Each structure stands twice: as C-alpha cells, then as structure tokens.
Amino acid sequence: MSSPMTPEAPSTTSAGPASAIEAVLRRAIHAALGRGFEDVDPMLRPSQRPDLADFQSNCAMALAKQAARNPRDLAQQIVREATDLLALCEPPEVAGPGFINLRLRPSALAAALDAMEAGDLGIVRDLDTHPVVIDLCAVNVAKQMHVGHLRSCIIGDALARAYERRGRPVFRENHLGDWGLPIAMVLHRLRRRGADLRTISLEDLDRAYRAAQAEGRADPAGLEAARRFRAGPHRIAELEEQNEGAQETVDGARRLLVALQQGDPDLERDWRLLIDCTLRALFDAIRILGVRLGPEHNRGESFYRDRLAATVAAFEQAGVAEVHDGALVVRFDDRERPLLIRKSDGGFLYATTDLAAIRFRTHELNASRIVYVVDARQKDHFRDVFDACRRMGWDRTPDGVQADLVHIGFGSVLGPDRRPLKTRSGENVTLRSLLDEACARGHAEVRQRAAQEKSPTAGLPDEDLREIGRMVGIAAIKYADLSSDLVRDYVFDMDRLIAFEGNTGPYLQYAHARICSILARAAEEGIEASAWRTAPFRIEEPAEKALTLLLLRYGAVMTDMTRSLEPHRLCGYLFDLSNAYSAFYQSCPVLRPDDPSRRLPRLRLCDLARRVLADGLGVLGLAAPTRM
RNA sequence: GUCCACGUAGCUCAACGGAUAGAGCGUCGGCCUCCGAAGCCGAAGGUUGCAGGUUCGAGUCCUGCCGUGGACGCCA
Numbered sequence: 001m002s003s004p005m006t007p008e009a010p011s012t013t014s015a016g017p018a019s020a021i022e023a024v025l026r027r028a029i030h031a032a033l034g035r036g037f038e039d040v041d042p043m044l045r046p047s048q049r050p051d052l053a054d055f056q057s058n059c060a061m062a063l064a065k066q067a068a069r070n071p072r073d074l075a076q077q078i079v080r081e082a083t084d085l086l087a088l089c090e091p092p093e094v095a096g097p098g099f100i101n102l103r104l105r106p107s108a109l110a111a112a113l114d115a116m117e118a119g120d121l122g123i124v125r126d127l128d129t130h131p132v133v134i135d136l137c138a139v140n141v142a143k144q145m146h147v148g149h150l151r152s153c154i155i156g157d158a159l160a161r162a163y164e165r166r167g168r169p170v171f172r173e174n175h176l177g178d179w180g181l182p183i184a185m186v187l188h189r190l191r192r193r194g195a196d197l198r199t200i201s202l203e204d205l206d207r208a209y210r211a212a213q214a215e216g217r218a219d220p221a222g223l224e225a226a227r228r229f230r231a232g233p234h235r236i237a238e239l240e241e242q243n244e245g246a247q248e249t250v251d252g253a254r255r256l257l258v259a260l261q262q263g264d265p266d267l268e269r270d271w272r273l274l275i276d277c278t279l280r281a282l283f284d285a286i287r288i289l290g291v292r293l294g295p296e297h298n299r300g301e302s303f304y305r306d307r308l309a310a311t312v313a314a315f316e317q318a319g320v321a322e323v324h325d326g327a328l329v330v331r332f333d334d335r336e337r338p339l340l341i342r343k344s345d346g347g348f349l350y351a352t353t354d355l356a357a358i359r360f361r362t363h364e365l366n367a368s369r370i371v372y373v374v375d376a377r378q379k380d381h382f383r384d385v386f387d388a389c390r391r392m393g394w395d396r397t398p399d400g401v402q403a404d405l406v407h408i409g410f411g412s413v414l415g416p417d418r419r420p421l422k423t424r425s426g427e428n429v430t431l432r433s434l435l436d437e438a439c440a441r442g443h444a445e446v447r448q449r450a451a452q453e454k455s456p457t458a459g460l461p462d463e464d465l466r467e468i469g470r471m472v473g474i475a476a477i478k479y480a481d482l483s484s485d486l487v488r489d490y491v492f493d494m495d496r497l498i499a500f501e502g503n504t505g506p507y508l509q510y511a512h513a514r515i516c517s518i519l520a521r522a523a524e525e526g527i528e529a530s531a532w533r534t535a536p537f538r539i540e541e542p543a544e545k546a547l548t549l550l551l552l553r554y555g556a557v558m559t560d561m562t563r564s565l566e567p568h569r570l571c572g573y574l575f576d577l578s579n580a581y582s583a584f585y586q587s588c589p590v591l592r593p594d595d596p597s598r599r600l601p602r603l604r605l606c607d608l609a610r611r612v613l614a615d616g617l618g619v620l621g622l623a624a625p626t627r628m
Numbered sequence: 629g630u631c632c633a634c635g636u637a638g639c640u641c642a643a644c645g646g647a648u649a650g651a652g653c654g655u656c657g658g659c660c661u662c663c664g665a666a667g668c669c670g671a672a673g674g675u676u677g678c679a680g681g682u683u684c685g686a687g688u689c690c691u692g693c694c695g696u697g698g699a700c701g702c703c704a
C-alpha cells in the first residue's frame with residue numbers, strides 16, 4: 001500500500017553540503033551522548049561571521065543543559081566524534097560558549113557547485129504530493145479591483161509558484177464574490193434602469209454597486225434620532241420615505257436572488273454578463289502584472305451555492321452547531337464570539353460558503369494545505385471557520401492526512417494620511433492607473449539608460465524599450481509587495497514603490513542583466529559556452545567564496561519559503577545574492593583576469609549565478625530581462 | 629468593554645532563541661581611458677516603546693503597562 005503522505009524528513013529538506021554536514025553531526029551527537037540522542041537537530045546555520053566560519057552548529061549549548069555537561073567540553077567531544085567532517089571541512093573549531101565553527105574546503109565548495117548544477121540548482125522536491133490550494137484574488141463582481149486585490153494576487157501567485165517549483169500540484173482558487181444579496185441588488189438596479197449589460201463598463205458597474213448599496217441602506221437609527229430630537233416634520237417624513245424605499249429595494253433584490261437561484265434563464269444570462277465584465281477588467285490587469293490566473297481558476301461563491309444546505313445540515317447532525325435567537329451558530333470554548341452559519345431567516349452567510357469551500361478542497365481536491373491570501377482584517381473570521389472545520393473533521397484528505405489551514409493575513413495599503421488608500425476624490429485607487437504609472441516610469445528609466453551610447457540597450461527601438469520598461473516597472477511594484485513582512489500595513493508611496501535602487505526588484509533584474517551581458521560578451525570574443533560549461537570550478541578569492549556560499553543556500557531558501565510562506569525571505573536572499581555578485585564583479589575580473597586560466601571557471605560561476613537569479617525571480621513572478 | 633496584530637537608525641524595512649542588531653533611502657567622503665555607475669568601497673547615525681520574568685544566551689519566548697491599527701451575531 002503506498003502512502004503519498006510521507007512527512008518531510010528533516011534530512012532531505014535541504015540539499016548540498018549543509019545536509020551532508022548535518023548528517024555527520026547528527027551521528028556525532030549520538031556517539032557523544034548515547035541513548036536518547038539518536039536524532040537531534042544539530043542546529044546548523046550559515047555563519048553570520050564570515051571571518052570565523054562558513055557554518056556554525058549551536059547544538060552544544062542546548063544539549064549541555066539536558067546532558068548536565070559543560071557546553072564547551074561537549075562541543076569538543078562532538079567535534080572529535082565527527083571525523084567524517086574532515087572530507088568536507090577544515091578541522092572544526094570550538095568558540096565562545098560552545099559554537100562549533102566549520103569552514104568548507106575549497107575542493108568541497110567546487111564539488112558542491114558541481115552537484116548543484118547537475119541537480120536542479122539544489123531545489124528539493126516536496127515529499128508531500130497532495131495538492132496545495134492557494135486562495136487568492138477574490139475580487140467582487142461589479143466592483144473595481146484595488147490595491148488589496150493586487151497584494152493578494154501578487155503574494156498568492158508567488159506562493160503558488162514556489163510550490164510548483166518544488167513539484168507540488170497547486171490549485172489557484174479565485175473565490176470570486178459573485179453571489180448573494182449585493183450582486184442581486186446591483187442586478188436589480190441595472191435591470192430597473194434598463195442598462196445594456198453587454199456594453200457596460202466596470203466603472204458603470206462599480207457606480208451602480210455603490211448606488212444600490214446606498215439605496216438599500218435603511219436608516220432606522222437616524223429616523224429614531226430625528227423623532228427623539230424633534231426634528232422638523234419634513235425631515236422625519238423624508239427619513240420615513242427613505243426607509244420605506246430602502247426596504248422596497250432590498251425586497252426586490254431578494255426576490256430577484258430567489259428567481260436567480262431557481263434558474264431563471266433571463267436573469268442567469270444578465271448575471272453572467274456582470275461577471276464577464278468584471279473578469280475582463282481583472283484579466284486585463286492580471287496580464288500586465290504577469291500573475292498566472294485565468295478563467296480556469298474561477299470557483300466563486302456561486303459554485304458552492306448548492307452545497308450550503310448540506311454543509312449546515314452536517315453541522316446540525318454532528319451536534320456542532322446550535323440554534324440561538326433563531327440563528328444557527330457554532331460556539332467555541334475559548335472565545336465568546338460564535339460563528340454564525342445560518343441566519344434566523346434561513347439564509348446562509350459568507351462563513352457558510354467558506355466552510356463548504358474547505359470541505360470541497362480537502363475532500364474533493366484532496367488538498368493537504370489550504371492557504372488563504374486575504375487581508376489581515378479577516379483573521380478572526382478565518383480562525384473561527386478553520387476551528388469549525390476541525391471540529392467537523394473536514395481538515396482531512398480522503399486518505400486521512402491532516403490538512404493545514406492557513407490564513408496569510410497581509411496588511412492594508414494606506415494613504416499618506418495612514419488611512420486606507422483613496423484618491424483625492426475619495427474613490428479607491430484603481431489598479432489599472434497604478435500599473436500604467438509603473439510601466440510609464442519603468443519606460444522612462446530604461447529610455448534614459450538607452451540614451452547612453454555604451455549601454456547595451458542603446459539603439460533599441462522604442463517598442464522594445466517600452467516592453468523592458470514594463471518588466472522593470474511591474475517588478476518594482478511586485479517586489480515592494482513581496483519584500484517585507486506581509487502582516488504589516490504599508491503606506492503607499494509611488495516614488496518608493498517604483499524605486500530602482502537598493503533592495504528593489506529592478507536591482508535584482510540589473511544584476512541578472514549584467515551577468516547576461518558578460519556572457520554575451522564572452523560569446524562575442526569567441527569563447528564558446530561549451531568551453532566554460534565543462535571548466536572546473538575554482539573558488540579562491542573571498543568574493544568568489546562568498547558568492548558560492550550564497551548560491552549553495554538556494555535550495556534551502558526555497559524549501560523554507562514553502563514552509564514559512566514568507567516570500568520576503570526569498571527576496572532577502574536574492575538581494576544578498578545580487579550584492580555578492582556585484583562585489584564579485586567588482587573585485588574579480590571575469591573576461592580579463594590576472595591569471596587567464598581563471599576566465600573559464602569564473603564564467604561558469606557567473607552562469608550559475610545567472611541561473612539562480614533567473615529561477616528566483618521567476619518564483620517571485622518577476623521578469624528577468626537580459627538587457628535593461 | 630472583549631479579543632487580535634504591530635512598536636527596531638531621521639524615513640522605509642531586515643535579523644531559523646545565538647557571537648559585534650543589519651540593509652536601502654537621506655547625509656558626508658572616495659571609485660567609470662578597465663567585463664553595464666540601476667553599481668562598488670567607506671563614514672556618521674541605536675537604551676530594539678516601558679517594566680519585570682524565563683534562558684548559558686532575548687529585538688525574538690512569557691506577564692503587565694503605554695502607544696497605533698484592526699475585528700467583534702443575523703453584510704461580504
């Protein structure tokens with residue numbers, strides 16, 4: 001019987017010399033401490049002190065306590081037991097309170113690079129073969145997409161790409177807000193007014209959405225206040241009328257929703273037109289953005305509409321939900337707030353849809369991990385929904401694997417006043433205007449470089465410069481969304497968002513383009529790729545070694561990204577890598593080195609750095625132009 | 629009121645419980661007759677909100693307080 005649910009064994013999650021060293025240390029710890037210490041994490045880390053070591057093991061301090069030993073003595077003993085390390089490392093040194101400092105031999109560095117090149121850049125395939133669901137985008141029909149959806153798409157796409165890179169099947173789920181009373185209200189309003197839904201624009205829909213909301217918003221509190229404070233009869237009459245009108249509007253929308261639910265073909269057709277219009281605008285933006293999301297990823301709220309009754313019934317049957325004030329609620333021991341899953345009028349709520357969706361994703365999509373990329377304000381909601389699903393046992397795949405339910409709650413995008421971002425006229429900033437601005441700035445920047453005669457982009461037609469500018473501008477936007485801790489709000493600032501220096505997307509692209517440029521120049525000078533591809537690596541200069549150590553970490557960084565779901569770690573790594581390459585570039589001439597025999601090894605090192613950068617940029621969803 | 633997140637250099641942000649808390653922007657000073665200066669090298673800049681605690685070791689974990697933001701039963 002085969003089980004696809006093999007848990008990730010620690011020893012196979014990272015490739016390269018680090019995992020080999022870990023294995024040796026693990027055995028050495030066992031030898032030093034005996035029974036009960038068979039499988040201890042050696043706590044191997046890249047050293048933060050390149051003057052002292054390449055790697056350090058911090059295990060001795062932690063183990064000394066439980067073994068009642070002196071930490072330095074224990075470290076010494078572990079080192080004595082770890083004789084197998086000497087094939088890879090210089091003799092280890094014990095420093096400070098008990099750090100074990102390790103330095104790789106140059107031959108081990110070269111061998112590790114060989115292995116990395118031959119073995120998919122050190123990427124370790126995920127042992128869990130279950131699909132991952134990434135819930136992203138989730139635009140609402142008939143509403144403008146805004147920067148929040150942008151973040152969700154960018155982050156969700158990067159996470160999806162990371163899983164795909166490690167060989168894991170991914171379902172990108174666009175949980176479209178395409179169902180329920182708000183949609184019915186828009187449709188109700190537009191049909192009353194005889195709007196032509198085939199030619200309507202998203203701007204019109206967005207206006208209608210807000211007008212319908214305002215129209216249906218009863219204000220009984222305002223009416224009560226007007227009476228209490230003896231407002232003029234005019235004002236009271238006005239409010240009474242408004243309240244009645246609102247009720248009428250909502251009732252009309254409810255009737256429409258029921259008819260739509262029952263399959264009225266006329267309504268169904270109009271409803272689809274609303275969705276089509278919204279999706280046209282969405283995919284227009286998505287195409288510029290380079291996010292992998294299409295109509296095939298749509299599985300909106302309406303998809304679950306026929307599953308809601310069964311969902312609620314299952315809760316009732318299991319005795320997990322109870323009736324309170326006519327509504328059906330799920331209660332939790334550790335918090336007062338209950339989760340409402342059916343209204344007292346029998347209607348369902350968005351929580352009901354989320355429950356149905358999780359059940360579908362574990363039971364039918366067979367997902368062992370479901371990642372919601374939804375803004376942080378919904379944290380409490382997802383906590384409740386996840387816990388409710390766990391109570392029902394819906395967090396298990398059909399083959400019995402426990403599924404992780406994770407909410408990646410990202411921060412809000414704020415305006416300069418630290419309030420949610422609006423334009424001067426008070427409207428949401430549209431996604432399209434933001435992207436157009438980014439492309440325009442990227443284009444201007446690229447054109448400026450191309451004006452310099454020695455630039456590799458000199459003389460390119462403006463059409464090409466525009467395309468490169470698009471890649472650069474979009475990379476700047478996406479990288480800004482990915483490169484810092486996701487939970488934090490951030491203040492929207494176009495100038496900073498489109499920055500091209502320092503820790504930015506364009507800086508990474510620039511490093512990549514410079515490598516491409518040097519390889520192209522080598523070809524111009526008659527150096528065949530086949531020559532350097534077979535040259536042995538020679539890691540001698542400090543800058544070469546620093547670059548090598550970073551390259552060797554790539555696989556572990558990718559594994560870590562799918563574990564931690566934190567794209568900014570990959571960003572930070574690629575930034576470090578670009579820095580290391582730039583330093584190498586500065587101090588180690590590649591095409592005209594002091595010693596000509598170093599040329600081919602350096603070209604090969606450049607090419608490996610290029611491949612890792614391109615690969616990493618690809619996982620982040622950033623383009624990697626060869627000239628810019 | 630209850631619950632949750634976040635407070636790190638002037639600004640924007642990093643830092644798997646590990647050694648001397650790091651980058652970018654801005655400021656100051658160097659480096660293009662030499663593979664792309666969107667770059668490199670260097671300087672200045674810190675009581676990690678405050679107070680306790682756990683630990684061999686705390687920006688990181690725990691408790692309390694202060695500050696900011698968010699969520700809190702029939703909207704999504």
